Amino acid sequence: MRVNVAGAYSTKFGKHPESSARELLTDACLGALEDADVSPVEIDGIHVGNFMGELTDDQGHMGVMTADYLGTTGVPATRSESACASSGWAVREAAQAVESGTADVALVAGVEMMHATGIERLTDALANAADNEYENSCGLTFPGIFALIARDYMDEFGVTREELAEVTVKNRANGVDNPIAQYQEGVTVDDVLEARPIAPPVGMLDSCPITDGASAVLLVSPEYADENGLDAPASVVGSGASSASLALQDRDVLSRTRAAERAAERAYEHAGVAPEDVDVAEVHDCFTIAEILAVESLGFFERGEGAYAAVEGETAPDGRIPVNTSGGLIAKGHPVGATGVAQVVELAKQIEGEHPTQVEGAETAVAHNVGGSGASTTVHVLQAEGAGGGS
């Protein structure tokens, strides 16, 4: 697969009480089009990722809504929903549409509006990603789910809360220079440990914040880019997706994310690369434990070693495999339906050499987007023009 990323844009992530989903979506889409220097009339496919629009905005049908507000009615337009991996799926479907020739110019966008809903209704809304009959109905919501996962991992590998906290310290430091990040101030391990507990060992600063935001990328065929003289140094060269049981109770082990492992294996194979070829990654750190499982699932660290990645600086911007140079979900913020696209926005900038926390020589990049407690995962490999792989 080789599908060019011709343009990429994220709105500021944070609180947008003055906006609705359609406004942020339109801002993100116009930003990506402007970045690509492509007119909206060129678009021949729209894929929108959104998780909870019916619950937060009383609005479904967001694929068409996006086409409408861009002035591009007539274009095939739909929405993908796979919980917090909704726009990872939108990227996958758009890339496949371009790869197969169904579209030459596919716009992928993601959005979520979370603040206006209020924390109680929002927690209920987010629980739609879990198993309603066997998890939510018993009172289990996501902080509790990830607390169970974290506890299992900590018990198995003798990991401490201090070690988990290093993920937040790294990601908050990375967020400082990212202009779109919700949090642009660093924190210490003590700050993380002393923050309000939510579901121990998960505290407020082990968790991503509540975020409004939208992101978009314009994917085009290499032929279209050539013919139109587009500057598109980064390409999607591999896509993998997989699923696992919706409820924790049906997993063989809590402390590994099988869907992510399989999605990564497929994406690497599709791209013709190996984990050791990867220069930079954006992973789904909805909680500190989630980044640890991610770097293991992606093959960067052995099981039980992921916990020491941030502690030892291996995932720092100057480490062996920089992870979440954007600040990740923990600092950049996590408008759930936008996150999968937002990761691609950040990685395209890394490959272009224009990231605020630039990794020198970044040529091969990986985006890892998770739905629910790991029940769905998409993994995408991006590469620079002329880099190895990209079969």
Place this chain on the structure above:
Amino acid sequence: MRVNVAGAYSTKFGKHPESSARELLTDACLGALEDADVSPVEIDGIHVGNFMGELTDDQGHMGVMTADYLGTTGVPATRSESACASSGWAVREAAQAVESGTADVALVAGVEMMHATGIERLTDALANAADNEYENSCGLTFPGIFALIARDYMDEFGVTREELAEVTVKNRANGVDNPIAQYQEGVTVDDVLEARPIAPPVGMLDSCPITDGASAVLLVSPEYADENGLDAPASVVGSGASSASLALQDRDVLSRTRAAERAAERAYEHAGVAPEDVDVAEVHDCFTIAEILAVESLGFFERGEGAYAAVEGETAPDGRIPVNTSGGLIAKGHPVGATGVAQVVELAKQIEGEHPTQVEGAETAVAHNVGGSGASTTVHVLQAEGAGGGS
């Protein structure tokens, strides 16, 4: 495009107070697999259409849920949402996945659970398909939207309520022999005119009922079907999709469905067929006026002539172009997220020669699935092995 329909199944449409979405989805999927004589372990892609699961079942993430309950975790699985065209989109994405080689065996399923929600909350939930800011917030819901469309059409072409009612009379007659249909009793024009008004000229019997139900089809590559000796007489040979403005106010005219016109044009071109090649169609008759606009958009009748199609028997099972031999949404029922797949189930049976209201020599068939008031539409062309077209 040539993607074989190896298996097809719909649950009974109607009231299922004892079931939840996951149960009907699983029943439909197992039915399609059994019809195909294919084991679930063969599936390498799952595409689920659902519109309102978050509002009716407190459940999102239904792609993964389906994989989970089928025992096929590991398979890439997602949900498509495009309002009432959600599973038309799921068919489109699954067919593209098979066509492009991403999957050899793609399961498409659709579901909606509508009864348990209660009419008031359900009407609100359905309104998520319209423009929340410019339509719902003004109190406009779907019966009112289609009443405006009907009134505009009636005024323009001098059409009467009696003529609209003939659509219901035909479809209710067709539903009598369909074992899955919600309504299996015929009605007269007088019954339709005397039924309780909802939003005049739309009355209770001009409208599809509230329905629980699920449908599934198994799509496979011709190579897979050959290698595994599968019996798959019907294939998807063309797919078209398009969009129009979400709100009525932004349309140039209410009495035609531009998204459907464009989707049909693309699907015919993709399949290499013309409207006059079509032997049988399932169209989105959520209201009587909707079938009239559908048969015009699909090119079976000129504008203004669609109203006389049912009156003159042209869309009857023995007419020039039989439409909704299943009973359509009006008699079969309209579990919104299942409807697009359910249409393909019915048409596959027509092509196999095993439909309860069989159209003799049915070789080329069209499915037309609409989201909202026509803001999104998918059109699929199915053909028998060896029929013309199918480029």
